[in-house]
Amino acid sequence: MTVVGTFGLSVRDQALEADVQAGLVAVEEGLLEATKSEVPFITEAAQHLVRAGGKRFRPLLVTLAAQFGDPYAPGIVPSAVVVELTHLATLYHDDVMDEADVRRGVESANQHWGNSVAVLTGDFLFARASHILADLGPDAVRIQAEAFERLVTGQILETAGPADGRDPVDHYLDVLSGKTGSLIAVACRFGAMMSGADETVVDVLTQYGERLGVAFQLADDVLDIASDSHESGKTPGTDLREGIPTLPVLRLRERAGLLGLPEDQALVELLDSDLADDARLAEAISRLRAHPALEQARRDTVRYAEEARSALAPLPECEAKAALVELCDAVVHRAG
Numbered sequence: 001m002t003v004v005g006t007f008g009l010s011v012r013d014q015a016l017e018a019d020v021q022a023g024l025v026a027v028e029e030g031l032l033e034a035t036k037s038e039v040p041f042i043t044e045a046a047q048h049l050v051r052a053g054g055k056r057f058r059p060l061l062v063t064l065a066a067q068f069g070d071p072y073a074p075g076i077v078p079s080a081v082v083v084e085l086t087h088l089a090t091l092y093h094d095d096v097m098d099e100a101d102v103r104r105g106v107e108s109a110n111q112h113w114g115n116s117v118a119v120l121t122g123d124f125l126f127a128r129a130s131h132i133l134a135d136l137g138p139d140a141v142r143i144q145a146e147a148f149e150r151l152v153t154g155q156i157l158e159t160a161g162p163a164d165g166r167d168p169v170d171h172y173l174d175v176l177s178g179k180t181g182s183l184i185a186v187a188c189r190f191g192a193m194m195s196g197a198d199e200t201v202v203d204v205l206t207q208y209g210e211r212l213g214v215a216f217q218l219a220d221d222v223l224d225i226a227s228d229s230h231e232s233g234k235t236p237g238t239d240l241r242e243g244i245p246t247l248p249v250l251r252l253r254e255r256a257g258l259l260g261l262p263e264d265q266a267l268v269e270l271l272d273s274d275l276a277d278d279a280r281l282a283e284a285i286s287r288l289r290a291h292p293a294l295e296q297a298r299r300d301t302v303r304y305a306e307e308a309r310s311a312l313a314p315l316p317e318c319e320a321k322a323a324l325v326e327l328c329d330a331v332v333h334r335a336g
Contacts, residue, residue: 013319019071020323023063023080024056030081031088034128045113045121046128049088052104057216058083058184061327062191065205067320069195075140078132079190082144085129087183090151092122098242102235136194143189147182154178158244169250176217177210184213201315208311208324212331215304219335221246222297225288226335237285241275247300252293267291301335 035046062080066073094100095108096115102108110118133141154175162171188209192202224239225248239246249271256264267287275281288294305328315321 016067016319016323019067020060020063023066023071023077024059026077027056027059027063027080027084030077031084034081034085034132035125037124042121042124045109045117046124048106048109048112048121049091049104052106054104056084058087058187061184061187061209061212061324062194064320064323064327065188065191065197065209066195067318068192068201068205068315069197071195073195075136075194076191079136079140079194080187082129082132082136082140083183083187083190085125085132086144086148089122089125089129090183092118092125098238098244100235100238139193140190143186143193147186150178150182154180154182161245168245169247169254172245172247172250173214176214180217181210181213184216185209204311204314208308211304211308211311212328215301215308215328215331218247218297218301218304219331221248222294222301222335225285225294237275237281240271240284240288241281243275246297248288248291248294248297251296251300252288252291255293255296264291298335302332305329305332 031050032047035043035050037043037046059080062076062083063071066076091103092109095103096110096118099110100108101111108118109121113121129144130141133144154177157171158175158179162168185206186209188205189202192205197205221239224236224246228236240249252264252271253268255261256268267284270280270284270287273280275284309325309328312321312324
């Protein structure tokens with residue numbers, strides 16, 4: 001049994017382990033090459049988060065999905081680089097929107113260089129991803145474009161909030177399907193598609209990725225409250241401070257509306273107050289950590305991870321499928 005990546009994925013087959021490791025090494029090299037510029041400052045800014053590390057969750061999924069076809073097909077590594085570059089670009093933009101100070105355990109780009117540089121660096125990464133995509137064919141370009149549209153739409157819907165009469169939790173889960181599920185679904189789709197896997201397999205893995213992506217983001221929601229900065233790589237309570245309605249907060253509001261308990265309503269009032277004050281933010285985090293709403297959010301995470309696992313049922317039993325199943329467990333484990 002060999003452990004691969006920051007998720008602690010256990011790979012029991014030596015050939016699969018070798019393929020996954022080689023693929024991730026090649027992706028890392030591809031990321032560094034894709035973020036080089038003739039302008040040294042641009043290279044420094046573009047490689048800021050690449051060199052900070054990260055889970056490389058999406059490239060891992062590309063590599064595993066490719067096992068259902070030819071895992072050595074030439075489009076696999078470039079498509080993994082495209083997906084990770086797109087993800088990295090969104091992080092630069094997200095940190096500007098969230099006014100984040102820390103990302104992946106290092107100073108965020110917006111904090112280090114300012115918002116303008118961070119936004120333009122994200123745009124640079126999108127451009128480089130598009131350049132690589134052009135060599136992967138029109139289908140790949142279309143798939144990525146559709147996913148990017150969903151990603152941006154999810155972000156806009158999150159900013160706009162639910163329409164009148166719409167359940168806030170349902171709205172939020174739709175947001176996550178766009179913001180996070182779409183790109184993780186593309187990672188699985190690209191891996192299978194570039195490997196020449198059967199179209200049925202491509203569809204199954206795409207559905208798996210969508211559900212796993214939502215579970216992945218829900219786990220992040222839990223971590224924003226339940227972990228310290230060493231575990232999550234970003235400042236705890238960042239979403240709370242920015243007033244982003246993550247699932248634990250939505251579950252709290254739902255419970256407060258249904259039960260009308262004074263302690264729930266008091267916590268809602270605290271969250272609605274100015275959390276720029278560090279002491280008030282720390283109090284909000286502490287009280288949410290002890291609240292049933294956090295456990296409800298964990299259960300929601302488990303539910304989506306189980307849906308991802310169930311989506312894999314039509315695939316033949318093999319080591320790659322076992323690894324994808326184990327990733328469902330790893331995502332849940334992140335949420336405690």
